[in-house]
Amino acid sequence: MQNAKTKTILIGDDDFQYVSWLRATLEKEGYSVIWAQNASEVMSKISTKPTAVIVDFMRGQSVGLDLCRELRTLPEFKHLPIIVLTRKCEDSDEATGLEVGADDYIHKSVSNRVLSARLRNVLKRSNALESDNVEEAACEITLGDLVINRQTHTVLLKGKEIFLPRKEFELLWLLVANKGKVFSREMLLRRIWGESVYVTDRTVDVHICKIRQRLGDFGQENLETIKGVGYRIKA
Amino acid sequence: MQNAKTKTILIGDDDFQYVSWLRATLEKEGYSVIWAQNASEVMSKISTKPTAVIVDFMRGQSVGLDLCRELRTLPEFKHLPIIVLTRKCEDSDEATGLEVGADDYIHKSVSNRVLSARLRNVLKRSNALESDNVEEAACEITLGDLVINRQTHTVLLKGKEIFLPRKEFELLWLLVANKGKVFSREMLLRRIWGESVYVTDRTVDVHICKIRQRLGDFGQENLETIKGVGYRIKA
DNA sequence: CGAGATGTTAAAAGAGTGTTAAATACCGTT
DNA sequence: AACGGTATTTAACACTCTTTTAACATCTCG
Numbered sequence: 068m069q070n071a072k073t074k075t076i077l078i079g080d081d082d083f084q085y086v087s088w089l090r091a092t093l094e095k096e097g098y099s100v101i102w103a104q105n106a107s108e109v110m111s112k113i114s115t116k117p118t119a120v121i122v123d124f125m126r127g128q129s130v131g132l133d134l135c136r137e138l139r140t141l142p143e144f145k146h147l148p149i150i151v152l153t154r155k156c157e158d159s160d161e162a163t164g165l166e167v168g169a170d171d172y173i174h175k176s177v178s179n180r181v182l183s184a185r186l187r188n189v190l191k192r193s194n195a196l197e198s199d200n201v202e203e204a205a206c207e208i209t210l211g212d213l214v215i216n217r218q219t220h221t222v223l224l225k226g227k228e229i230f231l232p233r234k235e236f237e238l239l240w241l242l243v244a245n246k247g248k249v250f251s252r253e254m255l256l257r258r259i260w261g262e263s264v265y266v267t268d269r270t271v272d273v274h275i276c277k278i279r280q281r282l283g284d285f286g287q288e289n290l291e292t293i294k295g296v297g298y299r300i301k302a
Numbered sequence: 303m304q305n306a307k308t309k310t311i312l313i314g315d316d317d318f319q320y321v322s323w324l325r326a327t328l329e330k331e332g333y334s335v336i337w338a339q340n341a342s343e344v345m346s347k348i349s350t351k352p353t354a355v356i357v358d359f360m361r362g363q364s365v366g367l368d369l370c371r372e373l374r375t376l377p378e379f380k381h382l383p384i385i386v387l388t389r390k391c392e393d394s395d396e397a398t399g400l401e402v403g404a405d406d407y408i409h410k411s412v413s414n415r416v417l418s419a420r421l422r423n424v425l426k427r428s429n430a431l432e433s434d435n436v437e438e439a440a441c442e443i444t445l446g447d448l449v450i451n452r453q454t455h456t457v458l459l460k461g462k463e464i465f466l467p468r469k470e471f472e473l474l475w476l477l478v479a480n481k482g483k484v485f486s487r488e489m490l491l492r493r494i495w496g497e498s499v500y501v502t503d504r505t506v507d508v509h510i511c512k513i514r515q516r517l518g519d520f521g522q523e524n525l526e527t528i529k530g531v532g533y534r535i536k537a
Numbered sequence: 538c539g540a541g542a543t544g545t546t547a548a549a550a551g552a553g554t555g556t557t558a559a560a561t562a563c564c565g566t567t
Numbered sequence: 568a569a570c571g572g573t574a575t576t577t578a579a580c581a582c583t584c585t586t587t588t589a590a591c592a593t594c595t596c597g
Contacts, residue, residue: 151411170416172409184500192419219482219537220528232585233530269543270587276544294542294595467574504554505576511555529553529584 074190075099077117079109079134080152085175089121092179093186106134113138119148119190123175135169148193150186210243210300213285224285234259235278238271242290247302249293271298309425310334312352314344314369315387320410324356327414328421341369348373354383354425358410370404383428385421406497427497445478445535448520459520469494470513473506477525482537484528506533 076098080086090100101117103109109122122134135151138144151169170189173182206218214223220236222229231239237259242250250258252268260266275298279286291301311333315321325335336352338344344357357369370386373379386404405424408417441452449458455471457464466474472494477485485493487503495501510533514521526536 146415169412172411180502181500185498188498192416192423218484219534220484220531221482221537233528234586266587267589269589272543273545273587276546279544292543469575501576502578504578507554508556508576511557514555527554 074118075101075115076186077101077103077109077112077115077120078122079103079106079120080123081105082123085123088179089182092182095179096183109134110137113144117147119150119186119193121150121152121186123152146193148189150189208240208243210246210289211285213243213282213289215240215243224282229281231278231281235274235281238274239278242298242300246300249297249299251297254297308332308334309353310336310350311421312336312338312344312347312350312355313357314338314341314355315358316340317358320358323414324417327417330414331418331421344369345372348379352382354385354421354428356385356387356421358387381428383424385424424497427492443475443478445481445524446520448478448517448524450475450478459517464516466513466516470509470516473509474513477533477535481535484532484534486532489532 074097076093078086078089078100080089080102081104086102090102093100098118101112101115103112109120113120120138135149138147138149148170150171150173152173152175170193171185173185177185207214207216209215212225215221215236216223217240222231222236222239238255241255241258252271255271256264256266256268275290275292279290282290289301291299293299309332311328313321313324313335315324315337316339321337325337328335333353336347336350338347344355348355355373370384373382373384383405385406385408387408387410405428406420408420412420443450447460450456450471451458452475457466457471457474473490476490476493487506490506491499491501491503510525510527514525517525524536526534528534
């Protein structure tokens with residue numbers, strides 16, 4: 068449920084006081100923050116490939132807008148989430164804003180909670196746009212006496228419910244959903260733990276062990292170890 | 303899953319220039335568009351049963367808000383997706399908009415890409431609400447000794463009436479109506495609090511706690527926590 | 538046999554949750 | 568508009584369960 072990779076937010080704003088507040092807010096939420104004091108700095112720091120950009124209108128001058136427009140012309144940043152901060156409601160700004168294509172407009176006075184929630188929303192949306200979401204295809208898989216349901220988070224073995232904690236559940240689901248396919252520990256870690264999570268691959272072994280115990284004979288028989296390679300569900 | 307019928311969007315806005323842009327955007331996305339120039343026109347054209355309504359605040363007067371409020375009082379439009387456009391950046395407006403039952407609140411300067419993404423979001427959500435479960439269909443659900451009635455807003459436990467405040471009631475209703483299904487806190491927040499309401503997810507926990515207390519043993523036994531995942535009613 | 542790999546267990550570390558109380562927002566009355 | 572009561576939200580702390588680490592046992596195969 069938590070983001071695997073640390074998300075980086077590039078802030079383009081020359082209001083030092085606000086930036087320090089914003090930085091604190093974002094970092095508390097687990098984002099990493101890069102600060103650019105002016106438009107050209109933004110353009111140079113954009114190469115770090117931030118997850119999103121938050122720009123201010125820069126003291127009423129439409130530097131932020133130009134920036135926004137410029138970014139949108141570059142193919143690689145065409146879908147980069149951009150949030151424009153505002154402190155005024157000047158119509159001229161609005162009119163221009165229309166054509167530049169920001170993802171959200173946030174008033175500078177909003178609370179940190181609202182800000183981070185809206186940022187989250189924007190990120191979620193842009194994420195959905197990119198992968199236009201397959202969502203969860205099936206929510207239930209069956210393998211012999213075993214029925215795993217994602218929606219209800221239940222595992223039924225011969226009709227009896229067995230509780231699995233989250234990681235074990237995900238592990239089992241992944242393996243069963245790909246019956247026969249061998250997953251290396253690394254692969255499992257990447258798929259379930261996420262890209263930049265640092266855990267020993269022995270952790271996987273422990274979980275596999277627990278799963279086997281919980282599933283009893285069924286586990287012993289079907290959850291197979293391929294030595295030197297990984298684990299799989301027997302085909 | 304999707305019905306083949308073209309989705310119709312009713313636009314209520316008197317800003318001709320903007321409307322023509324909006325219409326172009328939406329039609330390019332495959333929606334069919336109906337335009338109403340003022341509030342009463344909206345009310346008359348609403349009978350065409352559009353898939354969603356997009357209204358502007360109409361030059362600062364809160365016509366849009368009144369409209370929104372009015373629509374919400376009519377049972378048949380209780381769940382009609384409403385998006386409120388604005389060019390103002392006052393938080394009070396946003397607060398009011400949401401309070402009055404808008405599904406999303408979008409700044410007018412936002413790009414067409416963003417606009418259609420958010421529209422899609424709103425539609426998806428309202429769709430899920432309608433098809434996903436019984437919810438609106440039945441106004442009374444029973445679960446063992448528990449009877450929940452939406453119309454009368456009452457909860458009977460072993461025949462004894464128990465009062466639940468609104469949020470707790472909605473929460474319980476949603477969970478019971480989808481017995482067995484696990485809802486993450488995010489999901490609950492989106493479904494009950496709405497798309498653009500920003501509260502800590504711990505709020506959900508507090509409500510769950512209260513519900514459990516009120517329902518006594520029944521609550522303890524049936525309202526289950528799946529750690530790291532969410533809540534559900536035991537199947 | 539012995540080295541590397543895996544199974545297993547228990548304890549440490551960590552994350553997630555229950556619960557209470559206090560703060561805030563809301564609502565109907567006066 | 569001020570008031571009082573209720574509902575909702577936040578914040579804090581304790582506690583539980585999960586996850587991870589580490590250590591040791593066991594296995595496999597050249």
